[in-house]
Amino acid sequence: MGNKLIDLQGISKSYGKHMVLDDLNLYIRENEFLTLLGPSGCGKTTTLRIIGGFESPDTGRVVFDGQDITNLPPNKRHLNTVFQKYALFTHMTIAENIAFGLKIKGKSKAYIDDKIKYALKLVNLDGFENRMADSLSGGQQQRIAIARAIVNEPKVLLLDEPLGALDLKLRQDMQYELIRLKNELGITFVFVTHDQEEALTMSDTIVVMNQGYIQQVGTPENIYNEPENAFVADFIGDSNIIPGTMIEDELVEFLGTKFKCVDKGFGNNKPVDVVIRPEDVELVTPDKGTIKGVVTHLIFKGVHYEMEVMANGYEWLVQSTKMSPVGTEVGIKVDPFNIQIMNKPESEDEEAVGVDE
Amino acid sequence: MNKARRKNALLASPYIVWIAAFIIIPLLFIGYYGFTDREGNFTWENITTIVRPEYYNALGLSLLLAVISTVICLLLAYPLAYILRNMNMSKQGFIVFVFILPMWMNFLLRTYAWQAILDINGVLDHFLAMFGITDFNIINTPAAIVIGMVYDFLPFMVLPIYNVLVKIDDNVINAARDLGANFWQTLFKIILPLSKPGIASGIIMVFVPALTTFVISDILGGGKLLLIGNLVENKVKADNLNLGAGLSLVLMIFIIINMLFSNGDDTDVNTVKKEVKK
The missing domain is CATH 3.40.50.300 (P-loop containing nucleotide triphosphate hydrolases)
Known part of the structure; x- marks a missing residue:
């Protein structure tokens, strides 16, 4: 160009x-x-x-x-x-x-x-x-x-x-x-x-x-x-946006659980937003997952199934070609590079960003 | 199907009765009187009377003044309707309201008001006298009649044009500008052609009453200037229904010609109607 x-x-x-x-x-x-x-x-x-x-x-x-x-x-x-x-x-x-x-x-x-x-x-x-x-x-x-x-x-x-x-x-x-x-x-x-x-x-x-x-x-x-903030993540495609804390480089905690990620430079113990795309959430057997949950909704979408999984007080949106019926106990796993970390909005200008009316 | 149709016919019956009683039957009467003499024998005489100079001249003057008034109304109304269209909504409503306000007042009253303004030693004379202008008299002239017609009929020209203009999508005008047209090119190539139906109904709404009026010419013409409307009125009052009806029929021919002329370009009217529906 x-x-x-x-x-x-x-x-x-x-x-x-x-x-x-x-x-x-x-x-x-x-x-x-x-x-x-x-x-x-x-x-x-x-x-x-x-x-x-x-x-x-x-x-x-x-x-x-x-x-x-x-x-x-x-x-x-x-x-x-x-x-x-x-x-x-x-x-x-x-x-x-x-x-x-x-x-x-x-x-x-x-x-x-x-x-x-x-x-x-x-x-x-x-x-x-x-x-x-x-x-x-x-x-x-x-x-x-x-x-x-x-x-x-x-x-x-x-x-x-x-x-x-x-x-x-x-x-x-x-x-x-x-x-x-x-x-x-x-x-x-x-x-x-x-x-x-x-x-x-x-x-x-x-x-x-x-x-x-x-x-x-x-x-x-x-x-x-690589959405830069929660608004973009939410507006482009579906997302799980979960508040969390950046413990240190490459380690983030949300829903009471520590997850490995690939982001650096946010500082230690900083509040952040964690964004995970529904197709990046892996459903495995409960013992193999990072956290455990129960499937609460299931919809057939054509190319894939869309499920909602209740885990540690957050309803995860999950898209997968494999179906798990409602009521199944599952484990949730996310690859470190599929976890996007975003700064929480601080200034007034950025405030507009998070609000999605 | 049949049931529904019968139901529709039933619902329409009051209007059919209305149309029959107040439009069709009176028209038939006019036709009957127009083609008969006092004894009820068939004659062309009521129609052919129009070639006599006093009638012929009155018709000529009526046509001339009606055309002049219609043109003036159009020239005043179009820019006004266009300006109105481009105003923001809240102001628009108010100005349209102001414009129809005089229509709430009695037509005669408004015309008498103009008599008071234009009369010798009237409001206008006093006003002009302040500037040293003294012998300016237009009462009892065709000019006074035209002023009265324009004032009385202007809203009938503004409203239909305004109605068509507000329905033109802003983006259609923007598109013309975008394609390189300046203000005048946009006006003549896009806005004017798209507002033809409004102009056509405006012309009919002004020309027809202007052609047939006798009140305005009575009041502002001082009874000296006879329009064809005055002649019809005189004949009817003088108990000569037959001649009155005959002259009315002649008048109707000119009104029909005007309507055909205004609606001649039917395809255009339909296109814009469709556009308006969107």
């Missing part, structure tokens, strides 16, 4: 008394698929709208390709947006929709016709030129919205929860479609979603946000395997 293309420097934005973004710093590189991920109200859409020029930040700068574009209106920016619920022009045909941006720029008719053909082919909707926008299905309208944006050859495509209105199967197909599109076009995608699976599937980089703050920036593997 290339150089910094968009640089957000110290962006703050509030609506009345409600702080939406607080001193946000983030850069987006050339040819990157970056996803802003977070629950509703976390500031991800506002961030996207600030990049697109539909909102202006109270403080801070938006730098695009070395130029300050903070005060540039949307029609002067070299990027295009795919909006939530598509926002097609329903009084126009598909061809007129796609041609809209090019006509404004005064391109020749031959050039525009070529581009329409090319774009429709790219989104697998050849021959749709003369249909009206609202005669199409949701998935098709979405593709047209993408086609309408990319014919303008933006350097960056902003996508605001574009798959939110589609059903599950279509959404999964569109995820692969978007990855393919991005690779064919070789441009930067900035994608906004609250769907962690979508983010994990498509992104090069995920930015996890909550309550106006960036919680973690990293690759999907990085975010999933």
Whole structure:
């Protein structure tokens, strides 16, 4: 991936008394698929709208390709947006929709016709030129919205929860479609979603946000395997988050039991949060486990079974391909490298992190 | 199925009776009187009377003033409705309320108020006199009638346009901006075409009463300027129902032409209706 293309420097934005973004710093590189991920109200859409020029930040700068574009209106920016619920022009045909941006720029008719053909082919909707926008299905309208944006050859495509209105199967197909599109076009995608699976599937980089703050920036593997705090761990996938104490390097105590881990540098006898993914919990016979418990719930999920195990006063979430019926006494074992240790939030800024409303 | 249909028919019956008693039957009467003379014999004369200069001129003036009023209403209402649309919700409700407030007052009262303002030695004259302007008189001129029409009918233009505009998704406008359109391009290529249905109903709602009014021309025209509405009124009052009905029928032709013209582009209207439903 290339150089910094968009640089957000110290962006703050509030609506009345409600702080939406607080001193946000983030850069987006050339040819990157970056996803802003977070629950509703976390500031991800506002961030996207600030990049697109539909909102202006109270403080801070938006730098695009070395130029300050903070005060540039949307029609002067070299990027295009795919909006939530598509926002097609329903009084126009598909061809007129796609041609809209090019006509404004005064391109020749031959050039525009070529581009329409090319774009429709790219989104697998050849021959749709003369249909009206609202005669199409949701998935098709979405593709047209993408086609309408990319014919303008933006350097960056902003996508605001574009798959939110589609059903599950279509959404999964569109995820692969978007990855393919991005690779064919070789441009930067900035994608906004609250769907962690979508983010994990498509992104090069995920930015996890909550309550106006960036919680973690990293690759999907990085975010999933090494969440930096309890919020990220909880938001991305399922987790067991258990309060504990770091006794010393590589040794942590929680639920009254000492566990070996691989983390260092937290200090001695420090309160921490321990995060263990449900698929990393091993159920063994009671004598072989570190702690003992009883299975209280069992659900078949298709690929695996999901169980809840009561052990030392905590209900563990466990995912396994092997079933243990409700009532079975089991032992719980966790490999040291599957135990993630996190600092407990201390300052007020970090407070927002732990609260999951 | 049949049962349900019968039940529906039963539920609809009061409206069918209403429509029959107060719309269809009166229309048939107008048709009957329009094509008969006092003795009840068939005649075209009530219709053809329109070619006589005094009637012809009144119709011409009515059409002219109605068109002018409709255009002025449109030019005033569209920007207003657009500004209203872009205001935040709480303010919007209040301003719309202020706008319909005059409609709660009696129509005659509002028109008489304008008479008091525009009259010789009226409010306007006193106001202008402060600036040394003395012989400015527009009472009893077509201009006064147009002012009255615009004031009385403006809300009927604002509301349908406003209703269509608020239903346009912000992101549709954002999308146009995003694709490079400036304010005017967005207005003419996106917002105006999408608000056509509102403009069409606004035009009908203003043009029809403006064309047929006789009260406004009576009060603000001083009875000297006769509109086609005044002639119909005079004939009916003078017990010449037949000629009154004939002139009404002629008037109806122009109203139907106006409606066809306003609703001509049916496909567009339907598209936006669908958009609105989303």
